[in-house]
Amino acid sequence: MEELIEQLKKQIIEQLNLEDLEPGDIDPEDPLFGNGLGLDSIDALELIVLLEKEYGVKIENPRDGQQIFFSVKSMAEYITQHQK
Amino acid sequence: MTPVIETYCHIRNNHIFRDGKLIFELPGADLKVFLKSAYKFLNPGYARFYKMDEISKLGFLAAEVLSPAFNRELPQEETAVVLSNTHSTWVTDMHHQETINNDKNFFPSPAIFVYTLPNIMTGEISIRHNFRGENAFFIFEKFDPEFISNYTNHLIMSSKASSCLGGYVDQTPRGYDVFVYYLRSGKNEEGKPEHNAGELRRLYEYGNG
Numbered sequence: 001m002e003e004l005i006e007q008l009k010k011q012i013i014e015q016l017n018l019e020d021l022e023p024g025d026i027d028p029e030d031p032l033f034g035n036g037l038g039l040d041s042i043d044a045l046e047l048i049v050l051l052e053k054e055y056g057v058k059i060e061n062p063r064d065g066q067q068i069f070f071s072v073k074s075m076a077e078y079i080t081q082h083q084k
Numbered sequence: 085m086t087p088v089i090e091t092y093c094h095i096r097n098n099h100i101f102r103d104g105k106l107i108f109e110l111p112g113a114d115l116k117v118f119l120k121s122a123y124k125f126l127n128p129g130y131a132r133f134y135k136m137d138e139i140s141k142l143g144f145l146a147a148e149v150l151s152p153a154f155n156r157e158l159p160q161e162e163t164a165v166v167l168s169n170t171h172s173t174w175v176t177d178m179h180h181q182e183t184i185n186n187d188k189n190f191f192p193s194p195a196i197f198v199y200t201l202p203n204i205m206t207g208e209i210s211i212r213h214n215f216r217g218e219n220a221f222f223i224f225e226k227f228d229p230e231f232i233s234n235y236t237n238h239l240i241m242s243s244k245a246s247s248c249l250g251g252y253v254d255q256t257p258r259g260y261d262v263f264v265y266y267l268r269s270g271k272n273e274e275g276k277p278e279h280n281a282g283e284l285r286r287l288y289e290y291g292n293g
Contacts, residue, residue, distance in 0.1 A: 015195075016135070016195070017134040017135050017195070018131075018134070019120075019131070019134040020131065020134075042135075042194050042195050042198055043195075045194035045195075046193065046194055046195050049191055049192075049193065049194065052191070053191045
């Protein structure tokens with residue numbers, strides 16, 4: 001799980017062009033949206049694409065999105081539970 | 085009273101000029117490096133810049149160069165943004181196409197796709213500087229000083245705007261060409277160029293010198 005979290009951080013930084021951030025700057029339990037990293041709706045769509053492209057995981061129920069993408073840790077947990 | 089060109093910016097060949105004076109250069113660097121370096125030089129503290137496509141970054145930087153001259157006392161609805169180019173978002177369109185070329189690896193990027201319209205650039209500039217007046221983006225075969233000056237002067241004369249960021253921001257796979265200016269209504273006490281087609285053409289071509 002720790003390895004997946006570190007990998008996710010790097011992928012998020014690259015995919016979302018978070019230029020001035022390093023993986024160490026992201027607390028895995030901090031919110032990604034709102035007051036955390038301050039991501040927006042386009043970033044949310046990019047994260048959905050990231051999950052499918054890099055991990056083959058599709059979001060089954062869009063209503064779960066808020067929970068799945070709450071933090072890097074919650075993303076990692078979802079991937080672990082749903083990756084085939 | 086003809087509006088006045090308060091200040092203007094050229095960005096060409098990795099050189100940034102304001103009112104004809106060089107303020108930044110990075111010869112030989114690729115565009116990505118140039119854009120990042122210019123951003124750090126201007127230091128606007130606006131991390132959203134990194135999410136923009138290259139042509140929006142070019143327009144953003146030109147507006148940033150001119151921003152000290154913006155009249156912040158005007159109501160937000162009184163500043164218009166009227167830009168133009170020849171090649172729309174050709175380079176961004178190519179990047180988008182690359183993400184959908186392969187049926188077996190079909191992953192369009194929302195962050196790229198959202199920039200496949202040139203008026204998004206005017207939107208980014210408007211968001212940054214809180215401009216809520218007319219927003220327009222026109223595509224011409226080449227920079228059209230007659231149209232831009234007539235259109236923008238009409239906005240001023242009909243009281244739909246008191247100031248305007250106008251010009252031309254173009255990019256192709258081979259390079260880019262940026263000429264952006266800030267005009268205002270009111271008296272011309274400092275002998276600034278009048279906002280008409282002749283002066284726009286002269287200033288645009290001056291940067292090609």
